[in-house]
Amino acid sequence: MARVGLSGERLVAAAAELADEVGFENVSLSALARRFGVKDASLYSHVRGLQELRTRVALLAGGEMIDRIAAEVAGRAGKDALRAFADAYRAYALAHPGRYAATQIRVDPALAADSPAMRRTAEITYGMLRGYGLSEPDLTDAVRLLRGTFHGYCALEAAGGFNAARDVRASWDKAVDALHTALTHWPRETPEASGTPGASATSETPEEGPAA
Numbered sequence: 001m002a003r004v005g006l007s008g009e010r011l012v013a014a015a016a017e018l019a020d021e022v023g024f025e026n027v028s029l030s031a032l033a034r035r036f037g038v039k040d041a042s043l044y045s046h047v048r049g050l051q052e053l054r055t056r057v058a059l060l061a062g063g064e065m066i067d068r069i070a071a072e073v074a075g076r077a078g079k080d081a082l083r084a085f086a087d088a089y090r091a092y093a094l095a096h097p098g099r100y101a102a103t104q105i106r107v108d109p110a111l112a113a114d115s116p117a118m119r120r121t122a123e124i125t126y127g128m129l130r131g132y133g134l135s136e137p138d139l140t141d142a143v144r145l146l147r148g149t150f151h152g153y154c155a156l157e158a159a160g161g162f163n164a165a166r167d168v169r170a171s172w173d174k175a176v177d178a179l180h181t182a183l184t185h186w187p188r189e190t191p192e193a194s195g196t197p198g199a200s201a202t203s204e205t206p207e208e209g210p211a212a
Contacts, residue, residue: 006036008046012056019057019098027054027098058107061099063117065092070124077131079180085128086150086176093154104151132183142183149175 014035019027029050033040047053068091072084093100112118129142153175155161162168 006038006042006046008056011036011043011046012053012060015053015057016060016099016102019102020096021098024054024057024098024101027057029053054102054105055107055111057099058102058105059111059115059117061096061102062115062121064096064099065089065103066117066121066124068092070120073124073128081128081131082180082183083176085125086146086172086179089150090154090157090172093150094158097158100154129183132186134183134186134188138186138188141189142186145182146179149179 011032015027015032018031018035022031027050029040029043029047032053033043036042047056065088069085069088072088073081076084107115107118125143125146126139129139129146132142134142153172157168162171
C-alpha cells in the first residue's frame with residue numbers, strides 16, 4: 001500500500017481491519033507499518049504509540065456498534081427494543097471479533113467523557129431501560145446485567161464454547177426473553193435506601209462497553 005495519504009484516520013481504520021483478521025491483541029505498530037509499506041517510525045507522526053492506537057480503535061468500534069444498535073432500536077420500546085438491541089449487539093460481536101474485543105478495553109474516563117460514541121451509547125442504553133420504568137441505582141444494575149449477559153454469551157459463542165445439540169440462536173432468544181422478564185419484574189431500590197445519588201446516568205461517564 002502506498003505511503004501517500006497516510007493519516008491517523010487511515011491508520012485507525014486499518015488497525016480495526018487488522019484486529020478482525022488477526023485478533024485485537026495481535027495488533028501492533030509493526031504489523032500496521034508493514035500493511036502500509038512504511039517503517040514503524042513513520043506512524044509516530046499520526047499516533048503517539050500503541051496505547052493511543054488501541055484506544056482509537058476502541059472508540060471507532062464503539063461508534064460503529066452503537067450506530068447499528070441505534071438503527072435497530074429506533075421506534076421500538078419494551079421487549080421489541082430489548083430484542084433489537086441484543087440482536088444488533090450479537091451480530092456486530094460475531095461479525096467483527098477484533099473490533100468487538102477493542103470495545104471491551106478500559107478507556108481513560110476523560111477520553112470517554114469527550115467521546116460522542118460513548119455518550120450516545122449511554123443515551124441509547126439507559127433510554128431503552130427507562131422504558132421499563134427503571135431509575136438509579138437500578139439503571140446501573142440493569143446495564144451491568146445486560147452487559148454481562150451479552151458479552152459472556154457472545155464470547156462463549158465465538159470461542160465455540162457451546163457444544164450441546166440445542167440451537168445456539170434458540171438459547172440466545174430464550175436468554176433475551178429471560179432478561180425481559182427480569183427487567184419487567186425488577187426488584188426496585190430507592191436512591192435513599194442504597195445511598196446512591198439519584199442523578200441521571202446519562203450525565204455521567206458510562207462504563208466501558210456498548211451496553212454500559
